[in-house]
Amino acid sequence: MTGILQDRTVQRCIEDCLHCYRTCWSMAFSDNLQRGGAHAEPGHLSLMLNCAQLCETTARFMLSASTLHTELCALCAKVCGACAQSCAQLEGMEACEAACRACAQSCREVAGFELPGTFTIDQLPTTGVQGGPPRQGIMG
Known part of the structure; x- marks a missing residue:
């Protein structure tokens, strides 16, 4: 391994990104679609899938x-x-919320700055999930 790949912080971030990717992707398709309701709300699902794809790309x-x-x-x-904020509002999404929070923390460390643990409404796209971030994307 050379360059950034020797950095333990980067190695942990890669692992956290890939774990978050797998968790968001699988929960969006398996758990959320089967549960329906707010779990399958288009803005929430879109955020989960976008999160998964960005985590994979970042890794x-x-x-x-x-x-x-x-x-x-x-x-x-x-x-x-x-995504963690949106998942925190829904029952049974603890694994996704935890994976997202761990990935966010690792990514903040690699990026070299701290972002707030939670975001204000004007910082986030919405999902339409009660108590979650506001709506996002073309579904909004």
């Missing part, structure tokens, strides 16, 4: 030792924070 940037990995980590931290 790939770090694995390829991209010089842009810190920018991706900063964005990933924000999206994971939003």
Whole structure:
């Protein structure tokens, strides 16, 4: 391993990103669609799937030792924070919330700055989930 891949913080972040990717992706398709209701609300599902994809992409940037990995980590931290906040409002989403929070923290460390643990309404796209972040994307 060379460059950034020797950094233990980066190694942990890659692991956290990949874990978050797997958790969000699988829960969105298995648990949330079966439960229906707020779990299957388009904004919430969209946020979970976007979070999963960004986590995978962020891990790939770090694995390829991209010089842009810190920018991706900063964005990933924000999206994971939003996803964790949305999942916290729903029963049975503790695994996804925990994976998102761990990934957000690792990404903040790699990006080199602290973001707030929770976000204000003007910082996040919404999901439409009661108590979650506001709505996001084309579904809004």
